[in-house]
Every structure is written in C-alpha cells, then in structure tokens.
Amino acid sequence: xxDCKHMSRWPVLILLAAAIVVPNFLFGPGLTDSQVYxxxxxxxxxxxxxAGEFYPRWLPDSFEGLGSPTFYFYPPFAFWVAxxxxxxGLTTLQAINAAGFLLLLASGLxxxxxxxSQGGRALLGAALYMVAPxxxxxxxxxxxxxxxxxxxxxxxxxxxIEALPKRWAPPLLAVSFAGLILSHLPTALLAGLFLIAxxxxxxxxxxxxxxxxGLVAGALGLALxxxxxxxxxxxxxxxxxxxxxxxFYGPSHWRLDKASTxxxxxxxxxxxxxxxxALPSRSFWAGVTVVAALAALQLIPVIWHIxxxxxVQFPWRLLAVxxxxxxxxxxxxxxxxxxxxxxxxxxxxxxxxxxxRAGRMLTAPRDYTSVNRVLPDAPEYLPRGFxxxxxxxRMRAVDLSPYxxxxxxxxxxxxxxxxxxxxxxxxxxxxxxxxxxVKSHGPLITFQATPGVYRVVRVRLWQERLGALVSLLAxxxxxxxxxxxxxxxxxxxxxxxxxxxxx
Numbered sequence: 001x002x003d004c005k006h007m008s009r010w011p012v013l014i015l016l017a018a019a020i021v022v023p024n025f026l027f028g029p030g031l032t033d034s035q036v037y038x039x040x041x042x043x044x045x046x047x048x049x050x051a052g053e054f055y056p057r058w059l060p061d062s063f064e065g066l067g068s069p070t071f072y073f074y075p076p077f078a079f080w081v082a083x084x085x086x087x088x089g090l091t092t093l094q095a096i097n098a099a100g101f102l103l104l105l106a107s108g109l110x111x112x113x114x115x116x117s118q119g120g121r122a123l124l125g126a127a128l129y130m131v132a133p134x135x136x137x138x139x140x141x142x143x144x145x146x147x148x149x150x151x152x153x154x155x156x157x158x159x160x161i162e163a164l165p166k167r168w169a170p171p172l173l174a175v176s177f178a179g180l181i182l183s184h185l186p187t188a189l190l191a192g193l194f195l196i197a198x199x200x201x202x203x204x205x206x207x208x209x210x211x212x213x214g215l216v217a218g219a220l221g222l223a224l225x226x227x228x229x230x231x232x233x234x235x236x237x238x239x240x241x242x243x244x245x246x247x248f249y250g251p252s253h254w255r256l257d258k259a260s261t262x263x264x265x266x267x268x269x270x271x272x273x274x275x276x277x278a279l280p281s282r283s284f285w286a287g288v289t290v291v292a293a294l295a296a297l298q299l300i301p302v303i304w305h306i307x308x309x310x311x312v313q314f315p316w317r318l319l320a321v322x323x324x325x326x327x328x329x330x331x332x333x334x335x336x337x338x339x340x341x342x343x344x345x346x347x348x349x350x351x352x353x354x355x356x357r358a359g360r361m362l363t364a365p366r367d368y369t370s371v372n373r374v375l376p377d378a379p380e381y382l383p384r385g386f387x388x389x390x391x392x393x394r395m396r397a398v399d400l401s402p403y404x405x406x407x408x409x410x411x412x413x414x415x416x417x418x419x420x421x422x423x424x425x426x427x428x429x430x431x432x433x434x435x436x437x438v439k440s441h442g443p444l445i446t447f448q449a450t451p452g453v454y455r456v457v458r459v460r461l462w463q464e465r466l467g468a469l470v471s472l473l474a475x476x477x478x479x480x481x482x483x484x485x486x487x488x489x490x491x492x493x494x495x496x497x498x499x500x501x502x503x
Contacts (some may be wrong), residue, residue, distance in 0.1 A: 030361030045083025112374030121195025223474030
C-alpha cells in the first residue's frame with residue numbers, strides 16, 4: 001500500500017509523538033481521572049505476564065487483596081501494551097508513559113496510511129489527528145488509556161471498508177474491528193453507528209461486490225474477540241455493574257443546559273469547531289462530522305434513548321469519531337479562512353483549559369505508597385450483594401478495613417461453623433475440602449465448615465471456554481479464507497477514488 005518514499009516521512013510523526021509526550025516523561029503520568037486504575041491494572045498485568053499468564057482476567061491484589069474480576073469486563077488491549085512494557089523491565093509509571101507514546105504514534109501512522117491510500121495530504125492529516133484536542137484530553141486529563149487506544153483503529157477500519165472487495169481488505173477489517181472492540185467497547189458501539197455503518201452503506205452503494213466480504217469480515221471481527229465479549233456480556237449479574245449507569249454516568253447528565261462550566265469550556269466547543277473545519281469540503285466526511293457532532297452535543301436526543309447507546313455513559317465519547325471524520329475531510333480540502341478562524345476561536349478554550357488542567361495534574365503530589373497498600377479497583381467490579389451505598393459520583397473508594405483480619409485461603413478450620421475467607425466471590429472460585437466441592441456464597445466467599453483444610457480452587461467458566469473456541473475458529477477461518485498472497489510482480493492499479501469526493 002505504501003512505498004519506501006512514503007515510509008521515509010514517518011520519522012516526522014515519531015518526532016511529533018515524542019514531543020507531545022515529553023511532559024509525561026518529565027513529570028508524569030499525571031494524577032489524571034484514571035491514573036490510579038492505570039497504575040494498578042498495569043502493575044498486575046505485568047506480574048501476570050511475567051508469570052506466564054498472558055490474559056489475566058482476575059486481578060488478585062485489587063481491593064486490598066480481596067481480588068477483582070476487572071478484565072472479565074474491561075477490554076484488555078491497552079493493558080497488554082502497558083503491562084508488557086512493565087514486564088520487560090520498565091517501572092509501572094514508565095510503562096504507562098511508554099504505552100501512551102506508542103499508542104499515539106500508532107494512531108498517527110494508521111491515519112497517515114489511510115489518508116495516503118486515498119490521495120489526501122497524509123502527513124498533515126496524521127499530525128492533526130495526533131494533536132486533536134479530544135485525543136490529547138484522553139492522554140493528559142482523563143488518562144483514558146483504553147479509549148486512547150481506540151484512536152489507532154478508526155483509520156484502519158475506514159481503509160479496509162474503502163478497499164473492499166480487494167483481497168486484503170476483509171482480513172484487515174476483521175482484525176481492526178476486533179482491535180477496536182478489545183480497546184474500548186463504548187467507542188466501538190459509537191463508531192459502529194456513526195462511522196462504520198454509514199461508510200459501509202456508501203461502499204455497498206458504490207460496489208455491491210463489497211457486501212458479502214464486508215459482512216463476513218464484520219462477523220469474523222466479532223468472533224475474534226468472543227473470548228472477551230462472551231464473558232463480559234454474560235457475567236454482569238455477578239458484579240455491581242449498575243454503578244456504571246447512575247445519573248452522573250448517563251447521557252442526560254451532559255445536556256448543554258445542565259452541564260458544568262468545565263464541560264462547556266473543555267469539551268463542548270470541540271464538536272462545532274470540527275464541524276466548521278469539515279463543512280467546506282461538502283463531502284461524505286463532512287456529513288459524518290456534522291451528524292456525530294450534533295449527537296455528541298445531545299442535539300439529536302432520540303439517539304441516547306436507544307438502550308444500548310445509553311450505556312456508553314458520555315455522549316462526548318463521540319468526539320473521537322468527530323475528530324477522525326473532520327480531519328479526513330480537511331486533508332482533502334482546506335477550510336475557508338473565515339471558517340478556519342472561527343474554528344480556532346472555538347478550540348482556544350479546550351486547549352487552554354485542558355492544558356492548564358493537565359499541568360496541574362502533572363505537578364500534583366502522588367502517593368503511590370497508599371495506592372499500593374489498598375489497590376482501590378473500580379467499584380463496579382465489587383461482587384453483587386456487597387454494600388456499595390457509600391459509592392457516589394465522585395467518591396469511588398470503599399472501606400475494606402473490616403475484612404483485613406479474615407483468613408486467606410487455603411484455610412485450616414478447627415471447629416464447625418460458618419467461615420468467611422479473604423476473597424471476593426465470583427463464579428470462577430470453588431471451595432473444596434479433600435477434592436470435594438463445598439457450597440459457598442458471597443459477597444465474600446462464605447461456607448459452612450467442619451474441621452479440616454479448605455481450598456479455593458480456580459475453575460474455568462463455560463463462557464471462557466466457548467469464547468476462546470469461537471475466537472480460535474475465527475482466527476483459523478481468517479487464515480484459511482485469506483492466506484498470505486504469494487510474492488509476484490507488482491501490478492498497476494487505477495488511482496482510487498479519494499475519500500474527499502463530494503457525496
């Protein structure tokens with residue numbers, strides 16, 4: 001797809017990515033909204049990878065050693081990256097910084113490949129994508145490492161759909177779609193509706209031969225991540241997942257007439273600014289930008305009453321799609337000077353406010369000693385039935401000190417009675433005595449005991465086994481249907497229709 005001449009420009013993007021993350025390497029990662037979770041999840045991923053467990057779904061040290069099923073529900077991709085870097089010898093904080101750099105660089109490179117394939121100004125577009133305000137907000141203020149990883153996949157998905165039905169397009173679409181799901185599920189849902197679906201419809205209208213390979217690729221993409229999706233979607237009744245959908249975490253909380261001043265300054269202006277940049281192109285991409293921007297601002301309220309979309313929590317997550325579509329449009333046609341000035345005026349507030357906020361977070365004192373002592377995981381992963389009444393919109397920690405004196409498994413019982421051990425209940429744990437299962441219940445593992453030694457044994461759930469089998473079969477099918485092409489002489493191809501062609 002790209003020759004050496006085009007790849008020779010990639011060092012520019014490497015230098016840009018390095019320049020963007022310099023503050024993090026000097027002072028950070030800062031005390032962002034998600035930094036504590038980034039820290040404890042990366043550290044435990046690293047421990048598991050070092051021990052030979054590539055995909056740790058259960059984090060044994062979380063919640064003061066009571067454990068958490070975090071990665072039965074949270075997508076793993078970003079923490080595979082950060083955890084692997086930690087396991088390779090970086091400190092946990094260095095690994096988080098390095099993961100941010102690699103994901104930022106990867107997003108720029110994939111954007112470059114996408115725009116170059118369509119005949120756009122690839123280097124400019126890739127640079128703009130990397131410095132786009134919501135992209136930087138995810139890195140420096142929200143610390144949303146998983147959502148930050150989602151930016152990598154949007155250009156590849158667009159590239160694959162536009163290339164259908166070429167031989168290499170379906171496997172690229174399947175892998176990149178799976179990568180998006182394994183990076184950040186809410187972004188995958190939003191991108192599916194506002195980017196992937198309209199792009200696929202347009203492609204099929206242009207070329208009906210794209211329909212079947214596109215459908216096959218989409219199905220294979222879903223199947224590739226069945227090992228994650230099946231447990232995530234079927235085990236929610238065992239945790240306090242409803243905490244994710246309180247009023248504060250619902251789309252209606254972020255209506256413009258109810259939003260905070262911080263939101264109105266740091267996030268809301270991004271959508272209209274991107275629309276102003278895209279509109280002069282009068283293209284398909286301008287249409288995607290405008291519709292997604294209106295939805296992000298809740299100016300198409302009916303969308304947020306769709307049950308599944310209501311669970312993405314924040315409508316402004318759509319800004320990832322808005323920025324991608326707008327920058328794609330700009331790479332083919334620069335906006336008029338007046339429109340550009342208006343967009344820059346709107347963007348001044350987000351860059352200024354988020355820059356000040358990021359600076360404060362980078363220099364804020366951080367006490368990782370106390371974090372290491374209690375390892376406060378996300379409360380939505382507490383077991384069902386646990387008292388979460390103290391958890392609020394801002395207060396996310398729970399007091400676990402009453403359980404510190406409980407015995408840890410395995411447990412020697414000297415007299416009959418009810419025994420509670422120091423581990424949260426989840427279906428993967430089975431209590432055994434001399435190899436025989438003993439009935440137990442939660443929210444902390446509790447059972448009726450007689451004298452003897454009791455062990456808590458890890459069992460594999462049917463969701464894990466079936467999900468892994470489906471993913472394996474999907475990978476084998478992908479290889480069988482689209483084996484590597486044999487090497488041969490290069491063939492001339494007609495210049496592709498550019499993505500900037502007016503709709």
